[in-house]
Structure formats: structure tokens, C-alpha cells
Amino acid sequence: xxxxxxxxxxxxxxxxxxxxxxxxxxxxxxxxxxxxxxxxxxxxxxxxxxxxxxxxxxxxxxxxxxxxxxxxxxxxxxxxxxxxxxxxxxxxxxxxxxxxxxxxxxxxxxxxxxxxxxxxxxxxxxxxxxxxxxxxxxxxxxxxxxxxxxxxxxxxxxxxxxxxxxxxxxxxxxxxxxxxxxxxxxxxxxxxxxxxxxxxxxxxxxxxxxxxxxxxxxxxxxxxxxxxxxxxxxxxxxxxxxxxxxxxxxxxxxxxxxxxxxxxxxxxxxxxxxx
Numbered sequence: 002x003x004x005x006x007x008x009x010x011x012x013x014x015x016x017x018x019x020x021x022x023x024x025x026x027x028x029x030x031x032x033x034x035x036x037x038x039x040x041x042x043x044x045x046x047x048x049x050x051x052x053x054x055x056x057x058x059x060x061x062x063x064x065x066x067x068x069x070x071x072x073x074x075x076x077x078x079x080x081x082x083x084x085x086x087x088x089x090x091x092x093x094x095x096x097x098x099x100x101x102x103x104x105x106x107x108x109x110x111x112x113x114x115x116x117x118x119x120x121x122x123x124x125x126x127x128x129x130x131x132x133x134x135x136x137x138x139x140x141x142x143x144x145x146x147x148x149x150x151x152x153x154x155x156x157x158x159x160x161x162x163x164x165x166x167x168x169x170x171x172x173x174x175x176x177x178x179x180x181x182x183x184x185x186x187x188x189x190x191x192x193x194x195x196x197x198x199x200x201x202x203x204x205x206x207x208x209x210x211x212x213x214x215x216x217x218x219x220x221x222x223x224x225x226x227x228x229x230x231x232x233x234x235x236x237x238x239x240x241x242x243x244x245x246x247x248x249x250x251x252x253x254x255x256x257x258x259x260x261x262x263x264x265x266x267x268x269x270x271x272x273x274x275x276x
Contacts, residue, residue: 011267018260025254029078032071040068040224048240057246061236066229066246073226073247077254080137081206084144088206089199091145092152093191097183099153100160111157114150122147126209130218137220140213144206155198159191200262204255211251226251 038044041064049059057066099110117125126143133139163169164187172182213219214227226247233243 012260012264015260015264015267018257019264021253021257022261025074025250025257026078028071029075032074036065036068036071038068040064040072042068044068048236050240051242051246058240058242060229060233060243061240066243069224069229070226070246070250072224073229073250074254076137076223076225077207077210077251080141080144080210081203084141084148084206084210085199085202087141087145088148088202089152089195092149093156093188093195095149096153096156096158097160097188100157101164101179101183101187103161103164107157110153114153117147118150123209123212126213127216127218130213135213135218135220137223140210140219143213144209147209148202148206152195152198152202155194156188156191159194160187163187163190197262197266200258200265204258204262207251207255207258 033039043063044065045055045059045063047059047061047063049055049063051058051066055065055067057070060066060069095110095114099107126147129143129146130139133142160183169182169187172186177186210219210225211227211230214225215231217228217231219225219228229247230244230251233240233247237244
């Protein structure tokens with residue numbers, strides 16, 4: 002653990018990214034307690050500028066922008082983390098089976114993966130949400146469906162590199178089941194690559210969710226940063242903070258996650274750790 006933290010904290014920007022992401026997570030968890038009425042309540046006159054009673058001002062309907070940022074953080078993190086989790090599970094399962102068995106199993110699963118990769122991922126996500134009707138579940142499902150193929154390719158390559166190693170052959174020679182060899186002995190040795198890639202997938206998922214919300218393809222009962230940007234774009238000249246505040250929140254959160262991914266790559270890559 003010391004070596005991991007030493008490699009992770011080597012770059013100060015990585016630590017700053019972790020600190021900012023932790024702050025966003027705390028806001029998402031505890032922030033709603035300071036805004037119990039929710040983000041849709043009309044609290045004051047429309048277009049109040051930031052500062053004073055309302056930290057980030059009010060929007061075109063008189064809603065508190067700060068409350069929207071707080072509840073939007075919860076929406077973005079829940080959708081980003083949940084969809085990434087399902088994408089990692091699906092991708093690791095498909096890629097692990099394909100890389101371990103090879104031959105016709107690998108051929109069939111990789112052709113199936115390529116079908117998903119040939120469709121532009123954002124257009125595919127829009128199509129899925131539009132067909133399933135906008136909701137949290139449909140957005141999570143859409144992002145997971147368009148995100149798992151790269152993870153599948155990554156895990157497949159890791160399994161193909163490891164299946165011929167001595168410890169795998171020893172496990173097979175001892176009569177261990179394929180499931181035990183895959184999940185107990187090979188997959189743990191691939192976790193470093195999976196974790197690093199998964200952290201970057203969270204950032205992509207948050208951007209995708211924000212884009213879908215911007216287009217109105219999100220749950221209408223939940224506030225999100227993308228929805229705030231989309232709703233405020235018509236008043237950009239009169240009230241630029243309506244787009245600037247949630248836009249900056251998206252930018253900094255995605256940047257922080259990417260910095261964390263970079264730090265994880267430095268800490269989990271033995272070659273970089275020795276450098």
C-alpha cells in the first residue's frame with residue numbers, strides 16, 4: 002500500500018484531482034441536506050446574479066442554481082459510476098471468456114463486440130434512450146451498452162497474454178475448473194489495467210449523461226448538469242452563469258477523474274513505479 006500511495010501521490014495534480022473528486026462526492030452525499038426542498042423549488046426572482054443570499058444566483062424560473070449543482074452532482078456520479086460498473090462487468094466477462102478459450106469462442110464473441118463498435122456510440126445511446134423512454138434506468142443502460150466493448154478488448158488481450166503462462170498451466174494441470182482459473186487466478190492479475198481504464202470510463206459516462214441531458218433525453222424528475230446547461234443556453238447573454246456554473250462543474254469533475262486515472266496508471270504500472 003505504501004508503494005501504491007507513493008506512486009499515486011507522485012504527481013501533485015493527481016492528488017488535487019482526488020481532492021476535488023472527493024469534494025464532489027461529499028457534495029453529492031451531504032449537499033441535499035442543505036437544500037431539503039429540492040432543486041425545482043422557486044425561491045426568488047428570476048435571473049438574480051451570483052452572490053449574496055444565493056451563491057450561484059437563480060435561473061429563469063427563480064430556482065436556486067446552487068441547489069441544482071448539488072443535486073446534479075448526485076445524478077452525474079450515480080449514473081456515471083453505475084453505468085461504468087455494469088460496462089466493466091459485461092466487458093470483463095466477454096473479454097475474459099474470449100481470451101481464455103480462444104478459437105471459435107473468441108471469434109464469435111469478438112464479431113459480436115465489433116457489431117457494437119461499428120455504431121457511433123453517442124448516436125447509439127440516443128437511440129436506446131429514445132426507444133426505452135428517458136429515465137435513470139434507460140440512461141444507465143444506454144451508457145453501459147455503448148461502453149463495454151473497449152473493456153472487452155482490453156481484458157481479452159490481457160487473458161491471451163496470460164493464458165500460456167506457467168501458473169495458468171499449473172492450475173489447469175491440478176484440475177481446477179475453468180471458472181476458478183478465470184476469476185480467481187487470471188482476472189486478479191488484470192485488475193490494474195481494468196481499474197485504470199474503468200476510471201477513465203467514468204469520466205466518459207459523465208460526459209455522455211450530460212450530453213443526453215442537454216438534449217432533453219434524461220429523467221425529467223431529476224436535475225442534472227447537462228440539463229442546466231441546455232435550459233440556460235437561451236439566456237446566455239442575459240444570464241451567462243446559468244451555463245457557466247454547471248459547465249465548469251462538468252469540466253472540473255471530468256478533469257479530476259482523468260487526473261485520478263493518470264495517477265492510478267503510475268501507481269499500478271510496475272515499470273513506471275521503478276522509473
